[in-house]
Amino acid sequence: MIGLARERRLAEVFVEVADSLIDDFDVIDLLQRLSARCVELLGIAAAGIVLADARGELRTIAASDEHARLLELFALQHDEGPCVECCRSGAARSNIDLTGSLAAAAWPRFTPQARATGYVTTHAVPLRLRHRVVGALNLFQTAPRRLGDDGIALARALADVATITILQQRTLEQAHVEKSQVEHALTARVLIEQVKGVLAERWNCGVDAAFAAFRSYARAHHLRLAEFAARIIDGSFDTVTIPAPAASAEDQHRRGPARGGRGHGGERGDRHRTR
Numbered sequence: 001m002i003g004l005a006r007e008r009r010l011a012e013v014f015v016e017v018a019d020s021l022i023d024d025f026d027v028i029d030l031l032q033r034l035s036a037r038c039v040e041l042l043g044i045a046a047a048g049i050v051l052a053d054a055r056g057e058l059r060t061i062a063a064s065d066e067h068a069r070l071l072e073l074f075a076l077q078h079d080e081g082p083c084v085e086c087c088r089s090g091a092a093r094s095n096i097d098l099t100g101s102l103a104a105a106a107w108p109r110f111t112p113q114a115r116a117t118g119y120v121t122t123h124a125v126p127l128r129l130r131h132r133v134v135g136a137l138n139l140f141q142t143a144p145r146r147l148g149d150d151g152i153a154l155a156r157a158l159a160d161v162a163t164i165t166i167l168q169q170r171t172l173e174q175a176h177v178e179k180s181q182v183e184h185a186l187t188a189r190v191l192i193e194q195v196k197g198v199l200a201e202r203w204n205c206g207v208d209a210a211f212a213a214f215r216s217y218a219r220a221h222h223l224r225l226a227e228f229a230a231r232i233i234d235g236s237f238d239t240v241t242i243p244a245p246a247a248s249a250e251d252q253h254r255r256g257p258a259r260g261g262r263g264h265g266g267e268r269g270d271r272h273r274t275r
Contacts, residue, residue: 010154013037017161026224027185028192029215030165031062038139038158039064042151045119045142048072049127049162050083051135051182058087059186061135066208067117068140074113081110086124086136094123094152099144118142123152125159129167134182137162188226195229202239209245217242 016037017030031049038047046068051061058076063069075081082093085106096103099120103111114122121141126133137159139147147155166182192211199210218228231237 010041013041014161017165026226027165028062028188028225029219031162031185032215034158034162034165035062035064035068038137038155041158042139042147042155044139044147046140048083048138048140049135050076050087050138051127051166051186052087052133053186054183058084058135059189061185061189066206066211068138071114071117071119071140072138075107075110078109080107081114082107082122082124083136083138086126087133090126090128090131090133092123092125092152092156094125094155095146096122096124097144098122114140120144121146123147123155125155127159127163127166129163134163134166184226188229191226191229191233195232198232199239199242203244205245205247213242213245 017034035047035049038044046064048063048068048071049061050058050072052058060069060072060076063072072083075083082096086093097120098111098114117140119140119142121144123139125137125139127135127137137155139155141147166185192214195214196207196211199205199214200207203210203213214228215225217223218225228237232239
């Protein structure tokens with residue numbers, strides 16, 4: 001995507017974000033879309049967003065796919081990697097070569113895991129309002145292609161959009177509202193991760209496909225993701241209503257004989273059932 005077509009698409013993305021910033025917008029869905037737009041606009045393999053909670057602990061809030069989400073979780077669990085460093089320093093890091101000795105020395109656990117996932121280059125951009133850092137936007141590439149100055153500038157602009165999305169104007173004037181918004185988003189993400197597991201198990205498919213079907217149904221029926229997820233987890237919504245995703249080649253290869261029963265939803269899935 002180059003030239004005018006790329007500029008037009010970029011303008012559409014910023015209009016899309018602006019139109020979403022209403023009083024009762026769904027921050028999880030918006031950040032998820034923003035992660036996907038990073039992949040589209042920057043020509044990278046994956047993107048993810050981490051946020052600091054009220055205690056300053058970093059947590060994954062959105063990712064363009066499951067591989068990026070799991071790698072971010074790995075980085076946070078081991079307290080190392082470009083995203084962790086970026087959140088602490090507030091400084092952006094770009095074109096980090098994950099195949100080189102410098103990355104391996106700086107992050108001895110994160111780097112091999114990133115390589116095993118297939119990533120060879122990464123970037124970390126802080127989500128920052130003035131001198132305050134609230135998280136980081138992480139970008140991953142599977143091809144050894146440098147992100148040029150224009151691409152880096154665009155990544156920073158998208159990170160700024162993510163920051164505005166999280167804090168939004170009305171929360172800038174009330175610190176307690178801001179904290180409530182961030183905490184709500186982080187809590188909501190836990191429910192959504194559980195539902196991904198429930199649906200993936202039910203349909204015997206990958207979690208990315210399960211999440212896409214869940215999110216598509218929610219958007220088509222004007223349901224907020226966190227509230228919809230809570231209804232699935234507590235059993236008040238019949239998941240048979242959600243159209244199952246088309247089986248991918250990976251799903252077909254993974255599937256064995258058809259299984260019945262109910263799926264599990266993350267760390268609390270054994271206590272919840274779907275109809």
